[in-house]
Amino acid sequence: MALQRYSTRDEFGNLLANDDARVWWSAPTATSALSARIMLPGSKSLTNRELVLSALADGPSLLRRPLHSRDSQLMIDALRALGVGIEEVPGDGAFGPDLRITPPEPTGGELLGSVSIDTGLAGTVMRFLPPVAALALGPTAIDGDPSARRRPMRTTITALRDLGIEVDDDGSGTMPFTIHGTGAVEGGELAIDASASSQFVSGLLLAAPRFRRGLTLRHTGERLPSLPHIEMTIAALAARGVTVSSPEPGVWVVPAGPIAAAEVTIEPDLSNAAPFLAAALVAGGTVTIEGWPDATTQVGAQLESLLPRLGAAVSRAGGALTVDGGPGIRGGAALPGVDLDLGEAGELAPTFAALAALASGPSRLRGIGHLRGHETDRLAALVTDITALGGRARELDDGLAFEPAELHGGPWLAFEDHRMATSGALIGLLVEGVEIDDIGSTAKTLPEFPELWEQMLHGRPAASPAPIDWLGL
Numbered sequence: 001m002a003l004q005r006y007s008t009r010d011e012f013g014n015l016l017a018n019d020d021a022r023v024w025w026s027a028p029t030a031t032s033a034l035s036a037r038i039m040l041p042g043s044k045s046l047t048n049r050e051l052v053l054s055a056l057a058d059g060p061s062l063l064r065r066p067l068h069s070r071d072s073q074l075m076i077d078a079l080r081a082l083g084v085g086i087e088e089v090p091g092d093g094a095f096g097p098d099l100r101i102t103p104p105e106p107t108g109g110e111l112l113g114s115v116s117i118d119t120g121l122a123g124t125v126m127r128f129l130p131p132v133a134a135l136a137l138g139p140t141a142i143d144g145d146p147s148a149r150r151r152p153m154r155t156t157i158t159a160l161r162d163l164g165i166e167v168d169d170d171g172s173g174t175m176p177f178t179i180h181g182t183g184a185v186e187g188g189e190l191a192i193d194a195s196a197s198s199q200f201v202s203g204l205l206l207a208a209p210r211f212r213r214g215l216t217l218r219h220t221g222e223r224l225p226s227l228p229h230i231e232m233t234i235a236a237l238a239a240r241g242v243t244v245s246s247p248e249p250g251v252w253v254v255p256a257g258p259i260a261a262a263e264v265t266i267e268p269d270l271s272n273a274a275p276f277l278a279a280a281l282v283a284g285g286t287v288t289i290e291g292w293p294d295a296t297t298q299v300g301a302q303l304e305s306l307l308p309r310l311g312a313a314v315s316r317a318g319g320a321l322t323v324d325g326g327p328g329i330r331g332g333a334a335l336p337g338v339d340l341d342l343g344e345a346g347e348l349a350p351t352f353a354a355l356a357a358l359a360s361g362p363s364r365l366r367g368i369g370h371l372r373g374h375e376t377d378r379l380a381a382l383v384t385d386i387t388a389l390g391g392r393a394r395e396l397d398d399g400l401a402f403e404p405a406e407l408h409g410g411p412w413l414a415f416e417d418h419r420m421a422t423s424g425a426l427i428g429l430l431v432e433g434v435e436i437d438d439i440g441s442t443a444k445t446l447p448e449f450p451e452l453w454e455q456m457l458h459g460r461p462a463a464s465p466a467p468i469d470w471l472g473l
């Protein structure tokens with residue numbers, strides 16, 4: 001199983017590998033106020049968008065400081081299988097090499113089908129890759145982890161069929177399925193229901209400039225989650241010379257035309273900053289994230305306004321963002337309960353769920369029913385884990401409700417979900433004896449999580465990790 005490559009690459013004190021390659025991890029408790037400065041690797045969402053756009057571009061592109069993680073590697077492998085050249089070149093980032101991406105020769109030429117693509121558990125791969133595969137000549141079989149076969153895919157399958165592409169599936173609306181690309185997509189008008197995931201929209205918009213007639217895409221469902229991620233897609237296209245217009249909410253028009261080759265520097269992943277910044281509220285003291293962009297389309301930017309709702313002071317200086325948690329819960333501060341609509345920022349919900357479980361008042365997280373279709377059913381997973389530690393959490397139709405309760409230690413199951421694992425780590429800062437069953441799940445978007453968490457607590461990793469073999473990923 002691919003996870004093993006990451007979770008067994010080195011040992012951190014009390015890490016133990018299970019027979020099934022899961023790695024148990026005792027979440028460290030905070031014994032003093034934090035004073036941490038952290039650099040984070042690149043954004044998953046930006047890296048995987050730029051990989052797709054580079055693969056479809058009119059010449060070679062360079063991605064500086066890209067993310068190197070399971071999700072980005074799955075995208076790289078998928079694009080390589082379709083005939084795209086992706087080469088690692090030395091860069092100045094602390095988290096691995098840069099990437100040079102060369103579309104199939106002749107430049108802008110044909111992508112090749114007759115391949116099988118493993119999307120792992122990566123929503124960005126399973127929703128962004130199929131429209132690219134539709135442009136390829138030959139069949140492309142799409143599958144993923146066993147646990148990914150429950151993630152909603154019907155909208156992608158129906159959309160491709162409505163665009164005239166033959167798709168073989170079993171009717172379940174999930175992977176696996178096979179796309180029979182003919183080397184070209186006509187495009188034109190298309191209506192989809194993207195209420196289960198914004199990624200259905202982003203995937204189609206990213207490939208649409210390469211459709212013969214471009215695309216006029218209309219979302220017909222009642223709600224549309226994660227709007228900032230669609231805005232990120234539109235901004236990434238704009239930076240490569242493709243102007244997407246939106247004549248009314250839920251409608252996007254993408255003109256046919258070239259996608260410009262580009263040199264792009266990937267921003268740090270601000271959603272992965274969430275547990276680190278939230279740690280200041282739990283342990284007390286300050287956490288600073290370096291390289292916080294002045295302006296960004298990443299939804300993690302909302303942490304700047306969301307964390308003060310729980311009493312944090314947030315400031316920016318010298319390109320860094322600092323959260324000051326005062327004494328923190330550890331130092332005797334009471335964390336207020338909150339009522340948050342996280343419909344735009346579902347990625348941040350597991351972190352806020354962990355904070356809500358530690359709060360001294362009732363909380364509600366709304367607008368996140370679609371998290372049931374994420375890496376795991378996150379609403380059920382959070383209720384299961386928080387309840388097992390003595391917390392009081394329950395599912396609502398579109399979210400979660402929490403009541404204050406005293407938590408105790410015990411196992412915290414990650415359910416293969418990186419954000420479940422990091423939420424358990426956050427609770428473990430305060431509650432002794434939280435044992436996370438699968439810290440390797442963080443390799444999905446942040447393989448360095450255990451070292452960075454130790455660095456946040458102690459200013460250095462717990463053990464000196466073996467050098468990461470990026471080229472062997």
Ligand SMILES: O=C(O)C1=C[C@@H](OP(=O)(O)O)[C@@H](O)[C@H](O)C1
Nearest residue numbers: 045197198199225226229346347
């Ligand atoms: O386009 C993207 O990069 C993403 C969109 C969101 O998906 P949903 O709209 O399915 O929540 C987000 O949760 C996911 O982590 C990344």
Ligand SMILES: C=C(OP(=O)(O)O)C(=O)O
Nearest residue numbers: 121122123124347374375
């Ligand atoms: C929902 C997430 O991931 P994915 O890209 O797999 O949908 C996430 O990272 O929170």
